[in-house]
Amino acid sequence: MKLEQAKQQFVQTWGNFGSQWGINRSMAQVHAFLLVSDHSQCTEDVMESLGISRGNANMNIRELMNWNLIYKESVVGDRREFFRAEKDMWEVAKRIVKERKRRELEPLQHHLAELKKVEQSYESISFVATIENIERLVTRLDGLSNTLMKADEHVFFGKILNMFK
């Protein structure tokens, strides 16, 4: 396979993967495109390479900036904005975890806490028990996220994987 083909293939693969995890397919594709670009790229480059509209390209580039997965760069003598991706994949993983924790795990924890305030009754006992079981799991996943976000890659995986051999 030729390099350009492989890059396009990767864009598709990463787009599919993202979309299976609730990430907008185009956003994942833009991310993929920048991950395999050697130089920073402008909006036009993204539009052309992925065959998407300006609005779409712009929106997803902004969103990737919000996730802190890509950076804006200036090219001297050019007023367009250029973008490059963070390529340290451990950093990328940390930032995705950080964002999803904030957007999804934390609101869920808040909701579960609220549900425990249900009016007490004989029948509410098992309901609250179930909610508390879920809460415990979510709290632990949250703790795991915190750990991951602070840890060094080698330490994180090295220790865990050895431990359970």
Added chain:
Amino acid sequence: MKLEQAKQQFVQTWGNFGSQWGINRSMAQVHAFLLVSDHSQCTEDVMESLGISRGNANMNIRELMNWNLIYKESVVGDRREFFRAEKDMWEVAKRIVKERKRRELEPLQHHLAELKKVEQSYESISFVATIENIERLVTRLDGLSNTLMKADEHVFFGKILNMFK
């Protein structure tokens, strides 16, 4: 809040959470309904409680069975099928991880391995390096999944969280 209200609220919350992670909202809602049901429930119960059609209820019940998150149960003197959810949330987590690993992580690993076979050139070097970085991360996540699927809850979280304090 009254118990019935709280259960309905939980169904909404769990449905939203699932849908943010690429799980069909109705499937997550059916799961939630069974998680907070004290007794096993039949298709009619699901249809009525969630206000969905027979086809939809049936399909998502089947899918939850495929994921091994709910069980079929017989009630004597009733020919309908009844369903109850696995309530051990650590088991639930393990089974979800197992399924997503199989459906998403493993195909991704396969694709990444293929991409490394790109025709070699000066410019392919950095591309392959990026793919290998992603591959390393995915392989480690895969290892983490394996660890989690085999581990006891207390051991898994206890050791990890203490370690990185």
Added chain:
DNA sequence: TCAATCTTTCAATATTTATTGAAACTTTTG
């Protein structure tokens, strides 16, 4: 300042994904 260039917004539209419901199929029971 203002014209040129680039970026953002958002209502209209297209695409994807989910849902319905009736017909076909299966199982049980008298």
Added chain:
DNA sequence: CAAAAGTTTCAATAAATATTGAAAGATTGA
């Protein structure tokens, strides 16, 4: 064995999500 009761399928439809593109808004530099 046939009717009743329950389950599954799937083409049609609805709903949710994503995309477009043109107009409005910024920014730059002469």
